Amino acid sequence: MSQPIIQMKNIEKHFGSVIALNGVSVDIHAGECHCLLGDNGAGKSTFIKTMSGVHKPTRGEILFEGKPLNFSRPRDAIEAGIATVYQDLAMIPLMSVSRNFFMGNEPIKKFGPFKLFDHHHANEVTMEEMERMGIHLRGPDQAVGTLSGGERQTVAIARAVHFGAKVLILDEPTSALGVRQTANVLATIDKVRKMGIAVVFITHNVRHALAVGDRFTVLNRGKTFGTATRGEVTPEELQDMMAGGKELATLEGILHGTV
Amino acid sequence: MTEATQPAVIDERVKEISSFRKALIRPELGGICGTILVFIFFFLTAADSGMFSAKGVMNWSVVSAQFAIIAVGACLLMIAGEFDLSVGSMIGFAGISIAILSVQLGLPMWFAIIATFVLCIALGGLNGWLVIKTGLPSFIVTLAFLYILRGLTIFAAISTTRKTIIGGVKDAAEGDWLAPLFGAKVFTGFFQWLADMGLIDTFTRGVKKGMPVVEGVPMLIIWAIGLIVFGHILLTRTRFGNWIFASGGDARAATYVGVPVNRVKIVMFMFTAFCATIFATCQVMEFGSAGADRGLLKEFEAIISVVIGGALLTGGYGSVIGAALGALIFGVVQQGLFFAGVESSLFRVFLGVILLMAVILNTYIRRMITGEK
Structure with a gap:
C-alpha cells in the first residue's frame, strides 16, 4: 500500500489525572474507509478530536502526508484537508x-x-x-x-468533499438514524471513498462498520487492539474486542447471543 | 439509492408547498400584515384628524424613524444571538457626552461628535467582549450596563453643570461642518415648491408666513433609511451576513466550519452602540439640548420592533426590513392614537397585545420552517 495520508504514532492524551488515550497508533490511507470502533468512553471522541486539531496530544506524533503536524486550532486542520462531520453539530x-x-x-x-x-x-x-x-x-x-437526519449528514459530507477534504472524519453519523437513512449515509460513505478520499468512520455498530469498512481499529479503555483488514475479522470478534471480551460473553449468555 | 446522473426525481414524501405557504415563510410577513392593518385602522378612525396631512405624516415618520434607527442595530444583534439592554442608557450617555464636550469644555462640535462615536462604539465593544469572555448571557451583562451607563450619565451631568439637562447645543453647533449631518433638514427646496404649488399647507401668520408647514426631511429619516438599506444588504447579500445568521443559529456549528463567531458578535454589539449614538446625536441636534434621562426604555422598544418584524428571540432568524416595518407600526400607532384622540395610556395595552400576537405568529412560522411539531 502507498504512503499513509495520516499516521498517528503512540498518541497519548491526558486530561488532568485521567488518561483518555494511552498510546494509540493508527495509519489512514487515501481511498479507504477506516472504521474506528469502540464502546462509550473508549476514547474515540478524544482520538478524532486530536486528529482534527481540537485537542493537542500529550505525547506522540501525528504525520500528515509524511510531515509532522501541529494544529493549534480546528481551522488549521480544515485548511490542511481534514474535515470532521459531527453528528448533531453539522448544520x-x-x-x-x-x-x-x-x-x-x-x-x-x-x-x-x-x-x-x-x-x-x-x-x-x-x-x-x-x-x-x-x-x-x-x-x-x-x-x-x-431535512431528515440522514440528509443533513449527507449535506455535511457533500460540503466537506466539495471544499477539498482529503480526510473525512465522521463522528457516529449513523447512531441516531433509522434503517433507510442509515443505508443512505453508508452509500454516501462508499461514494466518497471511491473518490479517493480517506474516510474515518466512528461507530459502535459493528454491522454498519462491516458494511463499508476496509480496515477496522478497535479502541478499548484508551488503548487499541491493533488494526484488522476486511475479511480477516468476524463481527463477533469485533464485538468482543469492543466490549473487552469477557463481560459481554457473560451478557450474551443471558441474552441468548443476540447482542 | 438512485444514481447521481438521473434527472431530478420527485420524492413522493415531500409535499409540494403552495405559493401561499411559501409567502408565509418569510420573516417580514407579520410586519407586512401589521402595517397594512394599522394603516387601514387609522384611515378609518383618524382620517380627518390631520394624521395624513403633510405635517401629520412627517410627525409619525420622524417617530418611526427614531425607532427604526435603534431597531436595525437590535435586529442584527438579535439575529447574531445576543441582546443589548443598554441601548437606552447609551442614548442618554451619548447625548450628555456631546453636550459636555462641546458646551461645557468648549471643544468644536465635530470633535465632540466624533469623540462620542468612538467612545460609545468602544463601550459597545466592551459589552460584547465581556459577553464573549465570561460566557454569561448578554441579557445580564447588558442589564448591568443599563445601570452603569445611566448612573454615569447622570453623575457626569450633575458634577459638571449641577443640572441633568444641558442646553446650548444649538449655539455650539452653529457653523459646524459635521453637525448638519445629524440636525439639518434636506429637500427644503422641494417642500417650498410643493407649498408654492398649493400641494401642502403653508403658515398663514407670523414670521414664517408663506413657508411650508413641513420645511424638509430631517436627517434623522435619511439616517433611518440609510441604515435599513445598509443592514438589509449586509444581512442578505454579504458573507458577513451569512456569518450573522450562523452565529445566532448555532454558534458551535458555526465555529466548527471556521466562522469567527466571537468577532461577529462583538462587531454587532459595536454596531448597536453606533446606532444608539446616531439616535442620540440627531436628538441632541434637534432639541438643542441633552438630557441625562433620554432614551429611557428605548432598548425594549427596539426589541419589540424587531420581534414584531419577525425575528426570533433565540437568534438565527429575522429580517431588517421586518424590523423597519415593526418600527413603522410602532410609530404610527403611538402617534395615531394621539391623532385619534384616544387616551394615551391605552397605547401600552395595544403594544403589549401586538407584541404577544407577533411572538405567537413567529413561533408558528418557525415550526413551519424547521418542520418541528
Whole structure:
C-alpha cells in the first residue's frame, strides 16, 4: 500500500489525572474507509478530536502526508484537508441548505467596490453537489430543518468533499438514524471513498462498520487492539474486542447471543 | 439509492408547498400584515384628524424613524444571538457626552461628535467582549450596563453643570461642518415648491408666513433609511451576513466550519452602540439640548420592533426590513392614537397585545420552517 495520508504514532492524551488515550497508533490511507470502533468512553471522541486539531496530544506524533503536524486550532486542520462531520453539530436548521453549504466559505461576487455573497453560484453548486450524493432537494433555499437526519449528514459530507477534504472524519453519523437513512449515509460513505478520499468512520455498530469498512481499529479503555483488514475479522470478534471480551460473553449468555 | 446522473426525481414524501405557504415563510410577513392593518385602522378612525396631512405624516415618520434607527442595530444583534439592554442608557450617555464636550469644555462640535462615536462604539465593544469572555448571557451583562451607563450619565451631568439637562447645543453647533449631518433638514427646496404649488399647507401668520408647514426631511429619516438599506444588504447579500445568521443559529456549528463567531458578535454589539449614538446625536441636534434621562426604555422598544418584524428571540432568524416595518407600526400607532384622540395610556395595552400576537405568529412560522411539531 502507498504512503499513509495520516499516521498517528503512540498518541497519548491526558486530561488532568485521567488518561483518555494511552498510546494509540493508527495509519489512514487515501481511498479507504477506516472504521474506528469502540464502546462509550473508549476514547474515540478524544482520538478524532486530536486528529482534527481540537485537542493537542500529550505525547506522540501525528504525520500528515509524511510531515509532522501541529494544529493549534480546528481551522488549521480544515485548511490542511481534514474535515470532521459531527453528528448533531453539522448544520444550522433555520438556515437554507445553500447558506449552510457555504457557511464559512461563502462565494463572493464583486459589485463595484462591494463584495457580495454570490447566491446564484451558491445555489447552483449546492443543487449539483447534492445530486451527486443522490439527494434531490426541493430547492437550495429549503431550510435544513426540513431535512431528515440522514440528509443533513449527507449535506455535511457533500460540503466537506466539495471544499477539498482529503480526510473525512465522521463522528457516529449513523447512531441516531433509522434503517433507510442509515443505508443512505453508508452509500454516501462508499461514494466518497471511491473518490479517493480517506474516510474515518466512528461507530459502535459493528454491522454498519462491516458494511463499508476496509480496515477496522478497535479502541478499548484508551488503548487499541491493533488494526484488522476486511475479511480477516468476524463481527463477533469485533464485538468482543469492543466490549473487552469477557463481560459481554457473560451478557450474551443471558441474552441468548443476540447482542 | 438512485444514481447521481438521473434527472431530478420527485420524492413522493415531500409535499409540494403552495405559493401561499411559501409567502408565509418569510420573516417580514407579520410586519407586512401589521402595517397594512394599522394603516387601514387609522384611515378609518383618524382620517380627518390631520394624521395624513403633510405635517401629520412627517410627525409619525420622524417617530418611526427614531425607532427604526435603534431597531436595525437590535435586529442584527438579535439575529447574531445576543441582546443589548443598554441601548437606552447609551442614548442618554451619548447625548450628555456631546453636550459636555462641546458646551461645557468648549471643544468644536465635530470633535465632540466624533469623540462620542468612538467612545460609545468602544463601550459597545466592551459589552460584547465581556459577553464573549465570561460566557454569561448578554441579557445580564447588558442589564448591568443599563445601570452603569445611566448612573454615569447622570453623575457626569450633575458634577459638571449641577443640572441633568444641558442646553446650548444649538449655539455650539452653529457653523459646524459635521453637525448638519445629524440636525439639518434636506429637500427644503422641494417642500417650498410643493407649498408654492398649493400641494401642502403653508403658515398663514407670523414670521414664517408663506413657508411650508413641513420645511424638509430631517436627517434623522435619511439616517433611518440609510441604515435599513445598509443592514438589509449586509444581512442578505454579504458573507458577513451569512456569518450573522450562523452565529445566532448555532454558534458551535458555526465555529466548527471556521466562522469567527466571537468577532461577529462583538462587531454587532459595536454596531448597536453606533446606532444608539446616531439616535442620540440627531436628538441632541434637534432639541438643542441633552438630557441625562433620554432614551429611557428605548432598548425594549427596539426589541419589540424587531420581534414584531419577525425575528426570533433565540437568534438565527429575522429580517431588517421586518424590523423597519415593526418600527413603522410602532410609530404610527403611538402617534395615531394621539391623532385619534384616544387616551394615551391605552397605547401600552395595544403594544403589549401586538407584541404577544407577533411572538405567537413567529413561533408558528418557525415550526413551519424547521418542520418541528
